[in-house]
Amino acid sequence: MSFDVLKIRKDFPALHQQVYGKPLVYFDNAATSQKPEAVINQIAEYYRTINSNVHRGVHYMSQQATDAFEGSRKRIQEYINAANHHEIIITKGATDSINLVANSFGRKFLDENAEVIISSLEHHANIVPWQVICEKQKAKLRVIPVTEAGTLDLKAFEQMINDKTKIVAVGHISNALGVVNPIKKIIAIAHQHNVPVMVDGAQGIVHDSIDVQAMGCDFYCFSSHKFYGPMGVGVLYGKEKWLEEMPPYQTGGEMIKSVTFEKTTYNELPFKFETGTPNVADVIGFKSAIDYIDGIGMESIKAYEDEILDYGIKKLKAIDGVKILADGAPKAGVISFLIDDIHPYDAGTIIDKFGIAVRTGNHCAQPIMDLLCIPGSIRASLAFYNTKDEIDRLAEAIITVKEMFA
Amino acid sequence: MSIQETATKIVNEFSLFDDWMDKYNHIIEMGKTLPMIDEKYKTDQYLISGCQSRVWVSAELAEGKVIFKADSDAVITKGIVNLLIRVFSNQAPEEIIDADMSFIDEIGLKEHLSPTRSNGLVSMIKQMKLYAVVFKTKMKEQQA
Incomplete structure (x- = not known):
């Protein structure tokens, strides 16, 4: 057809x-995509019918909203073929997702002997969070250069990665030039050194089918709004083993199991990383965007x-x-x-x-x-x-x- | 010519153009007669922030009047900054500080006045008025 x-x-x-x-x-x-009618209608429909806070109420509407919200999470999991739905963390956007990884992973695994590798093609959102956490933890930030053709210099990358490297954070597709990075090769090289890879998929999710298990990445970040969904919603996919080891990023309600003034016990995944009331309407709207794209x-x-x-x-x-x-x-x-x-x-x-x-x-x-x-x-x-x-x-x-x- | 008179003259010039292309061609032409800043002033100190293109503006006081010079790496920005220089240059600091800028709206460049526009027209006006404030203060100190 x-x-x-x-x-x-x-x-x-x-x-x-x-x-x-x-x-x-x-x-x-x-910068941002336009939205199909189905997404716009879904958001309005949510506010007209089941609007209520999620994961808290025992009442009927809250249950409906929670079911729809968790339905979105499962839809996202299915769409990118994540192994578990609790590996899908709902955030405010790709930038928020990257900040989550940089701060949480950074506090746990980075110190003055550690190195982080990013690339020359990155959006500021995948540069600055790493700069800030490296400065804070006294770690070293290293940058994969580009060749004259505008592609990443993988030979330089292979020489750069070493025992000190704790994480590699690279974009899937460059927003400024549109260059598609050899992401599978980068992951393969990093994994030979047992180094996890975070992929900034803000542009990647838009232009290609994403199967995080086939790709092998440890983290994959993207925004809803560039992918025909509403603004203010993002996704962090993370492998369970990493997310389990990482400390919470922000703190407050929802992310806790029990709170006393002496000690707080954190909630399980994914809620450990989802504090406060989420953007329920737009998360549900994002499911409509995925359904729409999948339909085509x-x-x-x-x-x-x-x-x-x-x-x-x-x-x-x-x-x-x-x-x-x-x-x-x-x-x-x-x-x-x-x-x-x-x-x-x-x-x-x-x-x-x-x-x-x-x-x-x-x-x-x-x-x-x-x-x-x-x-x-x-x-x-x-x-x-x-x-x-x-x-x-x-x-x-x-x-x-x-x-x-x- | 007073600030208001120059502004009226500019409004009349622009009223001759019906479509946007003629208007922008006029701005591009205006950029060609910009009083050029001396190369030595093209430093970060004279760079106006908030612009997608780079704009440098310098000012000096001569016989109680402010003389502005500028440059930019973009042609439209050159034209726009020259528009401001035509209005502000050779005027007393006090006149510049109190100048009514509504003529920019009248010539149909209102869109450039929005603070989210990246050409920095707002920043240019602010910087030029700031120069005037500094000169006014200096003149007062000298009189005192």
Whole structure:
């Protein structure tokens, strides 16, 4: 069956609007995706019917809300093929998930003899939490360099990893360049040294099927909002053995078993890491997003996205003066580019006037922009509801940009 | 020309343009006549934060009037900062401090005034007014 993008677009109400009198082209999907009607309706439905606090009440509504909330957890577990539902920790987003691992794992396993490895391609969210915990624990932060092609230098990584390495934290797909990292190889190398790997899957979950057991990662983090679900919800998948050993991250209600002023006993997984009232409505809404995506099928989505990405790269490269960043590296969903010597801010300001939403700047990944010696880039990030016609409109806008700044 | 007179002149200039492209072409043109800051001032000290592009603004006092110079690595930002320089430069510190900035809204650049915009127009105005405050204080001290 062919991929009916026009039919799919009907499911996303926000796509059907005019910006500056022109039909919106939404190419900022790596920042956040638009939401299908099913997700929007589910959130409203929750507040209209079963809204109540979870895991506490004995009353009927609370039981309904708890069942729906735990139903979401099981759906997430099933979707990423985690071995156990208690290995799914609900957080506020990928950043929150990474902070949880950095702080909790860091306090337990990092000291002045320890090293943590991240990469040059990381989003600030997978840099700063590690910097802060390494500083606190007096551990050393090491960074996998990139090759000229824009891919991670695995040889350098193999030389870098040693007995002191306690954890490797790398992104699955780079948000700034769209480069797909050889995550299985990285995990294999790390596991040869018995070092666990945390994967920042904020972009990875969006563009590929994720099977955490097949991948072999020890932690996998992602946000709902980049994956067609509501904002304010994230997931931390962690292998049971690590989560059991790690101390709680934040403290308060729900995460405790018993509290006296002398001693508090912590709750079991996953509740040990889920303190306070969670974002129930949006967690339930996220299940609708997964159901929706699964209904279309990630394999079809991936095939279509690769097709329009390939079309987009070719179309833009055909314009004289357009330079695609990390061209030739394996990519997913993102075209990061520059036009002649035009500042990305100048280009972005004009592209916006065409009703096209792109992101300009360093994309919260300043280190890789510094390494490439550029002030930033223009990023068109695609989703399966984008079309080749929209890419053509971007190409037209780029030609106007070239004329205006010639 | 007073601040208000220059502002009115700029509003009239922009009223000639019907569409956004002409308006931005005018801003780009304005960037080309920007009084350029001396290279030695292009340091972090003169860099205005809150901009996606880099903007440096320097100010000096000459015969009771503030003279602004600037540069940016982005062309539109150059035009926008020159717009401000046309309004503020060669004016007394007190006039700059009290200047009404509503003309920016009138020329249809209101979107650039939002604090979430990354071009830092708000930061530029703030920095230029801050220079004026410093000069006003210095002038008072000299008079005292």
